[in-house]
């Protein structure tokens with residue numbers, strides 16, 4: 001049942017526009033047997049042929065056209081016909097009614113959506129007719145789970161793709177993708193924008209860096225606070241950070257993953273990931289030291305973690321009550337060399353020689369002793 005319209009003015013504007021629209025529609029398509037008369041309710045449009053887009057746009061291309069909703073919101077009914085024609089759908093001559101399958105004539109069937117948000121969610125269900133691949137992926141996404149759980153603000157198709165104006169995705173840049181997410185995740189976007197990744201993308205148009213979907217996936221975005229996601233973070237970062245074709249351009253080490261895995265934190269996380277991916281780890285992963293959306297250059301003078309004081313605060317999250325020298329216990333990603341961590345380097349070197357020498361010496365000793373005894377025994381026998 002419809003509530004009486006609270007917006008008296010809007011209703012009359014709506015009706016006047018409807019009437020105006022009807023006359024234009026009649027002229028454009030000659031579908032109406034006679035022009036609508038003022039102060040009369042719009043007459044039904046007899047449906048002689050499949051409705052074409054011009055017929056719909058005769059009414060809906062009018063900018064001021066709107067209708068009140070039960071929620072008290074006003075729904076704009078305007079569709080930009082020119083933008084539609086040049087959109088990914090318009091250029092393929094997709095009909096309005098291919099998506100709006102329940103509308104074939106005027107008056108339209110009674111609306112069931114009570115709010116603008118319900119309109120967006122309900123109407124987005126039409127996309128699966130032709131894009132079942134994408135729909136299948138979204139069914140497993142955190143956004144869909146949030147919607148199912150009652151959080152209607154989570155994203156559906158029409159939030160990320162304006163259905164009337166969407167362009168081919170090939171025209172979409174990595175920065176456009178971040179801007180799409182920013183509509184609803186603005187605080188994260190603001191942090192990201194100043195990070196080493198975000199500032200390169202948005203400031204310099206550098207597409208080597210990670211945008212939101214490089215880390216979160218696209219239609220099947222998963223819960224990033226899960227154990228599984230946390231355990232897989234090192235591999236996520238390694239995708240780019242072990243790729244020499246990318247990292248050489250920036251003079252960055254490609255050993256950050258292998259040195260991490262060799263480290264006592266990484267060794268444990270990797271073990272967990274392989275044996276029991278759902279087992280939570282309390283050991284540090286990349287983002288515990290580097291940050292998440294606010295990752296900065298390691299030598300950034302204010303936030304860089306190559307500076308001991310900045311690194312210490314990260315270690316203290318898990319090793320409370322540490323003193324300033326604690327980070328020295330960790331070698332970072334550096335491989336010990338005569339210039340970096342020389343003590344570790346020479347101790348390693350020493351062991352590299354010592355162990356083969358001692359063990360080898362022992363082996364030679366044991367073997368020669370054994371041979372000697374064997375020979376002696378033989379000799380003894382033959383003498384006997």
Ligand code: HEC
Pocket residue numbers: 014018021022025042051052055056057058059060067077096097100103104105106107108109110111
């Ligand atoms: C005579 C003018 C007129 C024509 C022609 C017309 N519409 Fe509408 N349309 C309206 C009005 C008025 C509303 C708001 C009231 C209502 O929902 O009935 C509306 C609402 C809508 C809505 C929003 C909500 C809903 O489901 O009711 C959609 C979608 C829509 N029209 C699509 C179309 C399509 C597709 C066509 C072409 C097949 C079309 N319209 C032709 C006047 C028109």
Ligand code: HEC
Pocket residue numbers: 053056057060075076077078079081084089094095096097098099100116119120123124126158159163164
């Ligand atoms: C690719 C599918 C698709 C096509 C093609 C399409 N629509 Fe829509 N339309 C939608 C979706 C989805 C919404 C809901 C958008 C929202 O509210 O976020 C919508 C909403 C609307 C509305 C309600 C107002 C609004 O913007 O929410 C009107 C009116 C409308 N469409 C008319 C048309 C007309 C006229 C055409 C043809 C020129 C058309 N549509 C073509 C999918 C489509």
Ligand code: HEC
Pocket residue numbers: 127128131134135138143155156157158159160161169170172173177180218219
């Ligand atoms: C959270 C935002 C978001 C949601 C929700 C979303 N998409 Fe997408 N979609 C994107 C982005 C961003 C791209 C472009 C990716 C690129 O440029 O590589 C894309 C790409 C596409 C493509 C191009 C082919 C492809 O798969 O890359 C289609 C078709 C598509 N989406 C349809 C849909 C449909 C249908 C739905 C709903 C079932 C949907 N999308 C939901 C953001 C979204």
Ligand code: HEC
Pocket residue numbers: 088089092094098099123124126127128129130131157158161163166167168169170
């Ligand atoms: C009647 C079938 C049909 C429906 C329904 C439909 N689409 Fe499409 N869509 C197409 C066709 C055809 C193309 C052009 C495909 C191409 O160029 O490869 C397309 C292209 C797209 C693209 C650009 C893809 C690319 O690779 O550049 C996006 C994004 C998209 N649709 C989203 C949507 C969304 C969102 C909905 C629901 C609101 C929707 N579509 C409903 C048929 C449809």
Ligand code: HEC
Pocket residue numbers: 142143146151153154155156159160177180181182183184185212213216221222223224225
């Ligand atoms: C229409 C608004 C909207 C858009 C657009 C949108 N999201 Fe969301 N997203 C939400 C809402 C609402 C939630 C659930 C509440 C929350 O945790 O923030 C959510 C949840 C998430 C979560 C899970 C958060 C958690 O703590 O579980 C991730 C990850 C996410 N979105 C990433 C993205 C990415 C990446 C994009 C762009 C491709 C995007 N979102 C676009 C509204 C949106």
Ligand code: HEC
Pocket residue numbers: 178181182185188189192197210211212213214215216224225230233287292293
């Ligand atoms: C370099 C990889 C990376 C990039 C780029 C990235 N994220 Fe994340 N994001 C993560 C990780 C890792 C987490 C999990 C954090 C945790 O452990 O709580 C996360 C968590 C989230 C969450 C849920 C937790 C929260 O803080 O609310 C949302 C929502 C989210 N990201 C959205 C986005 C959006 C939107 C963008 C783009 C502006 C983006 N992310 C870019 C890696 C990334």
Ligand code: HEC
Pocket residue numbers: 196197200206208209210211214215233236237238239240241246250252286287290295296297298299
């Ligand atoms: C899509 C590829 C990609 C992914 C995924 C990625 N990065 Fe990056 N990252 C880059 C590129 C490219 C740069 C260099 C940017 C520049 O210098 O302008 C960079 C720079 C950095 C820097 C700054 C190094 C310095 O001091 O200059 C850190 C730290 C970093 N990334 C950490 C991470 C972490 C942690 C993750 C995972 C959560 C991650 N990155 C995921 C591509 C990526």
Ligand code: HEC
Pocket residue numbers: 264265282283284285288289311314315316317318319326327328329330
């Ligand atoms: C996310 C939590 C976390 C962060 C952040 C973290 N660690 Fe650890 N670290 C651990 C856990 C858990 C262990 C294993 C402790 C155990 O098995 O007793 C560990 C073990 C160690 C050990 C081995 C000696 C010992 O106590 O067992 C050293 C050294 C160490 N961490 C140094 C650091 C340094 C330096 C930093 C900062 C750069 C740091 N950690 C940051 C969680 C963390």
Ligand code: HEC
Pocket residue numbers: 234235237238241251252253256257260265284285286287288289290298305306311330331332333334
């Ligand atoms: C326990 C803390 C910690 C963890 C865990 C950690 N890093 Fe680092 N990372 C640092 C510190 C400190 C530096 C700066 C000094 C150095 O290079 O060792 C650094 C430097 C870097 C750099 C800059 C390298 C260069 O060439 O200048 C990148 C990129 C990076 N880390 C990525 C990662 C990735 C990817 C992971 C996970 C696989 C990771 N880090 C795990 C602390 C950490």
